Amino acid sequence: MNGEQMQFKDLKRQYGKLKESIDRKIQEVVSQAHFISGPQVRELEETLAAYVGVKHCVSCANGTDAITIALLAHGVGAGDAVFVPDFTFFSSGECPALIGATPIFVDVETDTFNLSPSALEKAVKGELEKGELKPKAVVAVDLFGLPADYDKIRAVCSKYGLLLLEDGAQGFGGKYHGQRACSLGDISTTSFFPAKPLGCYGDGGAIFTDDDYIAALCRSLAVHGKNQDDKYDNVRLGMNSRLDTLQAGILLVKFAAFAEYELVDINKIASLYTEQLKDVSGLMVPSVPEGCGSSWAQFTLLLSEDTDRVAVQAYLKERGVPTMVYYTKPMHKQGAFAGTRSAVADCPNTELLCGRVLCLPIHPYLTEEETMLVADALKEALERCRI
Numbered sequence: 001m002n003g004e005q006m007q008f009k010d011l012k013r014q015y016g017k018l019k020e021s022i023d024r025k026i027q028e029v030v031s032q033a034h035f036i037s038g039p040q041v042r043e044l045e046e047t048l049a050a051y052v053g054v055k056h057c058v059s060c061a062n063g064t065d066a067i068t069i070a071l072l073a074h075g076v077g078a079g080d081a082v083f084v085p086d087f088t089f090f091s092s093g094e095c096p097a098l099i100g101a102t103p104i105f106v107d108v109e110t111d112t113f114n115l116s117p118s119a120l121e122k123a124v125k126g127e128l129e130k131g132e133l134k135p136k137a138v139v140a141v142d143l144f145g146l147p148a149d150y151d152k153i154r155a156v157c158s159k160y161g162l163l164l165l166e167d168g169a170q171g172f173g174g175k176y177h178g179q180r181a182c183s184l185g186d187i188s189t190t191s192f193f194p195a196k197p198l199g200c201y202g203d204g205g206a207i208f209t210d211d212d213y214i215a216a217l218c219r220s221l222a223v224h225g226k227n228q229d230d231k232y233d234n235v236r237l238g239m240n241s242r243l244d245t246l247q248a249g250i251l252l253v254k255f256a257a258f259a260e261y262e263l264v265d266i267n268k269i270a271s272l273y274t275e276q277l278k279d280v281s282g283l284m285v286p287s288v289p290e291g292c293g294s295s296w297a298q299f300t301l302l303l304s305e306d307t308d309r310v311a312v313q314a315y316l317k318e319r320g321v322p323t324m325v326y327y328t329k330p331m332h333k334q335g336a337f338a339g340t341r342s343a344v345a346d347c348p349n350t351e352l353l354c355g356r357v358l359c360l361p362i363h364p365y366l367t368e369e370e371t372m373l374v375a376d377a378l379k380e381a382l383e384r385c386r387i
C-alpha cells in the first residue's frame with residue numbers, strides 16, 4: 001500500500017498505470033483540435049457497440065441524458081406509467097418524471113438487489129385496474145454491476161406490451177446468459193461517470209440499440225433535434241447532449257484496459273471478498289445468479305438486523321477502510337416525489353435494504369493484501385458492533 005490511504009475507488013492508481021497512453025491520447029485530441037464530434041467519438045461508439053454486441057451505440061453527455069433520450073425516442077410522456085425499481089440511483093426515476101411520465105416504484109429482491117419480476121407484474125396489474133395511467137415502460141437497473149432478471153422481466157414486458165429499458169449505468173461489462181449488459185433491453189443506456197465500471201474524466205454516457213430508426217432518432221435528440229445530415233435543420237426539439245472528443249479519447253484507452261484485465265481483476269477481488277466473508281455470521285455477501293456475471297460497480301453486503309451499521313462504518317474508518325451506503329432512501333420517499341402518485345409504493349424489501357446495506361471498497365487496482373485487510377477489519381467490526 002506504500003503507506004497511502006486506501007481509496008473506495010482508486011482512480012489515481014489507475015491513472016498511474018495508464019498514464020503514458022492517456023497522456024498520449026489527450027495530446028492527440030488536443031493537437032487535432034476537433035473537440036466536439038471528433039473521430040475518436042465515432043471510434044469509441046463502434047468499439048463499444050461491438051463489445052456489447054448491438055448494432056448502434058449513440059454517445060451522449062451523461063447516463064441521465066441517455067435514459068431521457070431513450071425514453072423520448074420511444075414517445076414516453078404525460079399519462080404514461082413507467083415502472084422503476086425503488087432501490088436505485090435517483091436518475092432511473094427522475095428521467096421519466098422530468099418528461100412528464102409517472103414513475104411507479106416497484107420492490108426489489110433482497111439477494112440480488114434488482115427489480116422483482118413478481119412485484120413488477122403486480123404493479124402493472126394494479127395500474128391497469130386503476131386505469132388512470134397507461135403502462136408504457138419498465139426501467140430495469142443493473143444495480144451494483146449485476147444484470148437484472150431479464151428473462152422474467154421481458155416476459156412481463158411482452159405480456160403487457162411494455163418497452164424494456166435497461167439502465168446499465170452501473171452494469172457495463174456485466175453478463176447475462178452469454179449476452180453482455182447494455183444489450184439486454186429493447187434499448188439500453190450506460191454512464192461514464194468516473195466511478196462507474198467504465199468511467200471517463202468527467203461526465204459521459206451512451207445509448208445502445210439494434211434499431212436503426214431509434215438510433216437515428218437518439219442521435220437527433222442528442223443534438224438539438226437535428227436533421228440526419230444537417231445540424232442547422234432542426235426537425236424536432238432536442239437537447240445538447242454530446243460526449244466530448246477528449247472524453248471519447250480517454251475512454252478508448254480505459255476501455256482497452258477494462259476489456260483486457262480490469263474486469264477480470266475486479267472479479268478476482270470480489271471472489272476473494274466472497275470467500276473471506278461468506279460464512280461470517282451477521283452478514284450476507286452479494287449473490288450472482290447462475291449464468292450471470294457482475295462488473296462490480298459496488299460490493300454490497302447485507303448486514304443482519306442486530307448489527308449497528310453506523311458503528312461498523314466508524315470502526316472501519318478508524319482502521320483506514322472507507323465504506324459507503326448505497327442507498328439510504330427508497331426512491332418513493334425522495335422529497336422530489338412527495339405528494340405525487342410516485343410516493344405511493346409498497347416496497348418492504350427496499351426499506352429493509354436501505355437500513356442494512358454496506359458497500360466495501362472495490363476497484364481493479366485493490367491489492368489482495370488490501371482486500372484481506374478489509375475483510376479482517378470487517379470481521380472484527382461485526383464482533384464489536386452488535387446491538
Ligand SMILES: *Cc1c(COP(=O)(O)O)cnc(C)c1O
Pocket residue numbers: 062063064065088089091092141167169170190191192193203204205
Ligand atoms: C450513475 C447512474 C445514473 C446516471 O448517470 P450519470 O452519468 O451520473 O448521469 C443512472 N442510473 C444509475 C443506476 C446510476 O448509477
